[in-house]
Amino acid sequence: MPDKEFKETLKKVNQFRISKDYDIEQFISSLKDTGFNAKRLALACEIYKDMIEDKDCTKFFGLAGALVPAGMQGVIHDFIQEGFIDILITTGANLTHDVAETLGYHHLQGEVNINDLNDVKLHEEEMNRIYDVFMPNKVYEGIEDFVSKLEIPDYTMPVSSFLKFLGEKLPKNENSILKICAENDVPIFCPAFTDSGLALQLGFHHQKINLNHFKDMLKMVDLAWDAKKAGICIVGGGVPKNFIMQSLQFCPTSASYAIQITMDRPEPGGLSGATLREAISWGKLNEQARYSTLISDATIALPIILWYLKKSEK
Amino acid sequence: MPDKEFKETLKKVNQFRISKDYDIEQFISSLKDTGFNAKRLALACEIYKDMIEDKDCTKFFGLAGALVPAGMQGVIHDFIQEGFIDILITTGANLTHDVAETLGYHHLQGEVNINDLNDVKLHEEEMNRIYDVFMPNKVYEGIEDFVSKLEIPDYTMPVSSFLKFLGEKLPKNENSILKICAENDVPIFCPAFTDSGLALQLGFHHQKINLNHFKDMLKMVDLAWDAKKAGICIVGGGVPKNFIMQSLQFCPTSASYAIQITMDRPEPGGLSGATLREAISWGKLNEQARYSTLISDATIALPIILWYLKKSEK
């Protein structure tokens, strides 16, 4: 940090006021020149907006965490529909939950206190708990029924090709992530696909299946290689984060824009909690990259960012 | 958890969509029937609204954390101005920062990455760091000048009386917490007042001072004792949380409404991370209390709650 530059950027913290009739742009603008995570949230909104307006930028979106069970399926759907995501990398769990909702099944919630939940009783009632939301066991039956009837044209296609095929086969649904990705030609990568209920059903009913994971890995490297510029939004870390990051090492310009929304912390050294700053040492972000490592539950931050992006869209 | 009750409250997770023209009420309403902290944020907004509309409810507000340096002075000011706080309990640090801003000094921020900050150099430049905001040393000189000239009528008055006196002596300022509390007769309690730069200057320049802490302690107990109903909003925990909680044990109805916004976690057993649920065992919350323990940076959650409360006010 050259001394001169540091001092030159310093200015007053904005002791802002809020009017009840503010729109989301005015609200985020208020948070801009403050501190802590308020500032980072405003910065994340701005960076994502710039990323969208930069026509040279390929937007990678990494999605981990139980976002669909927590009611964020429509939010992610809209990120894709609005063109805010070019390439989606996610977990098998989110895809499994997306298939469930798309087939007409539902996750449940209620006026229940987390401390009052009796997991033994929940098990007897075949109600699988994900913190404070629930997936009834019977959902799996619906997924199994759907998967068992799939006529898969090629057992060795890349996972991403299978996910496109799956999106095409799923019924019309206004919130479906797989569906909107298939319709809008947004590729989905899922490096740990066999780590999911969806893949288990596939394996049980299509025993010869050997979807190709390596072709996807190389395709991601190609996508990064071909990107004029790259921007990333990482929700929650995990395999999606690392899979994007390892590919970005092959992007000639590395990432120029980066957002991470996580509740993990950096000190224990895991990737999910690692700051975006660390990625510069690896050449995954470039030296001039604008980035914001936002410490927030994604169920709060993602809807706000989407709201802001929709409002500020030209 | 009686089985019947649990099942009866269950309903579908709301897979909501966001329109760019939503106002904050529509936004919060969308988050209501979801999961994780999105749901808790919506619940916190609702509970605070109910607390305001319940004319029998005394609203205790506990404020810890460096909220003023992070640009939240106006937010807290407005909570008081709007009548959303009846009794404020806070730290000496927040009062010190409030005095600084009220006297015309400022906290600073800039386009600086936290990893780039060199604390040795910052020390040479007399720039005190609070994560990613800064308080120049010279601010203390301004506080010292103001405090040294105070003509304190009674060295043994309760801390809360002194803080009211201080609010009256401070110059007019649109964001000042001490000022608006003095004007609106909202008492401020500060049990750890001598743990602050403000108190240090007092002690240096008024050596006979012995502000009474015990009278404040008993006054808080009286306020809790006299409350028909009690509602609490705890920001960040610490001494303000405990001071409210120990008083609530003497409130005949215990608290009926409760919100906590914290980033601390419960497992290591500290009070700041303790869930509100735990307070029921102590009789600090009553059994029918509505409460939301929100895991979020207060710099994000507080402005959203204020925005919602202003918009929904009748």
Add this chain to the structure above:
Amino acid sequence: MPDKEFKETLKKVNQFRISKDYDIEQFISSLKDTGFNAKRLALACEIYKDMIEDKDCTKFFGLAGALVPAGMQGVIHDFIQEGFIDILITTGANLTHDVAETLGYHHLQGEVNINDLNDVKLHEEEMNRIYDVFMPNKVYEGIEDFVSKLEIPDYTMPVSSFLKFLGEKLPKNENSILKICAENDVPIFCPAFTDSGLALQLGFHHQKINLNHFKDMLKMVDLAWDAKKAGICIVGGGVPKNFIMQSLQFCPTSASYAIQITMDRPEPGGLSGATLREAISWGKLNEQARYSTLISDATIALPIILWYLKKSEK
């Protein structure tokens, strides 16, 4: 919680003393009847010991996080050598780091403060940062050289078979995880294998490779299905945790012993932070299971547990 049972288990918190000549068994025993994470650490030690002594128990070990770069390679090696792990599930990153160390390369650390690290300069020096440890870029060259020369007998074998083959081909090394697993016939599963530097080199130099991930998924289900009893130790969560958990749903007895060591928190709903208790609702842990969800950096907890297990081994 039946009232009677709760009261019957209550006893005094142990206000213990420590003698300088304590061995690790005496130390852990002191922590037993206390509270918070001290108690959970003692419980984790006891449960792991019971798991080892229970000859019917198959021990699944899930390993996520950058444990090898942080110096824990020998610790994990010894868990395997001592027979404390029957089946290892891990990330591609840990295997990549293990290959690097086994080939004679090293991770680096130093008397450097994390705030002083300049990631731009680190990038210029080709020094990849993992929080406060470093992997020089040239390590990748060594891995590439090794991988490019591998004569892989079957491009469609399961990932676990390839990892055994890899362990056999690696040079003798006293700390190598892959080596000791190959020698002791401990299977390694790596569901997100293509999410790693090791897999990238494989893909670049063996373009026809399509290691079978589905066969591993089914093999894990079979292992769980065949287990008379199951015990799990989860380090850090992530894909290894979920891959074990999804298999345990097919274990007739579900898991009877469970330990998780994590720094993630449960409220944002991600699997890594989910409590072990939650797994009961899914039928992944059985109702009588003994479990300890330990909130600790694994670099502290794992060596302590290993030390205890070695000392208490009969």
Add this chain to the structure above:
Amino acid sequence: MPDKEFKETLKKVNQFRISKDYDIEQFISSLKDTGFNAKRLALACEIYKDMIEDKDCTKFFGLAGALVPAGMQGVIHDFIQEGFIDILITTGANLTHDVAETLGYHHLQGEVNINDLNDVKLHEEEMNRIYDVFMPNKVYEGIEDFVSKLEIPDYTMPVSSFLKFLGEKLPKNENSILKICAENDVPIFCPAFTDSGLALQLGFHHQKINLNHFKDMLKMVDLAWDAKKAGICIVGGGVPKNFIMQSLQFCPTSASYAIQITMDRPEPGGLSGATLREAISWGKLNEQARYSTLISDATIALPIILWYLKKSEK
């Protein structure tokens, strides 16, 4: 970070092995040249040892968090008895719990799962919960009885003088913190004393009490001013951390040794989660200070550090 210095300190991460017959010194020595919090724990042990061996060093110890209820009373007692603490700064809660145990009352724990606890029922049973330990209401009656009978010689003495008086009046007890401090002339500061059950009983039964908090504040400044060198160990942050830190600004040499053990995180800007590094900008730590910000539950870290210090004592 001058490039040369950084490179010069780099060395191999220690891929250590553990022998079952290790003593605590050998164990900590193994963790020394690793990464993440294992390394920080080893560093904390070393720094504390150096602090003790440096005869010019005044050792300030800040204690927040419910350590006594969690069974750490004897550990803290021994830190004092061994001379590892020169000045103790703590919360009213820890003193209240210490008085309770010293009077022969006990905190309780049991084989209870935190999720199974019904706080409503606990309230009916007059069992106050502190995460997973319990304090029966009747303990307060014992404290009240003791406090009401105290013949307090001076109602305006400093809090620290009263705490010494209290320690003298308490019965002999092998674990008592107040007792050993009184016996060994280790001053106890408690800036937020009125935020405690102990102070409430004092206030109820000795209505004229107005213990002087300002004299303690100035006395702490004097102690820091007079220290040839200063070393600090901060457990959990809060008021004790800030009270030490604000005094250290008046120490001519600032702190030369510093340890913090916390589970809070730095990003939300609260003092408890702030890194020790930040304190350099304020002049609270000097530029050459050796420090370790250890992210760990104190119930794990404190007993380990005590064990190490006892073993390595000459």
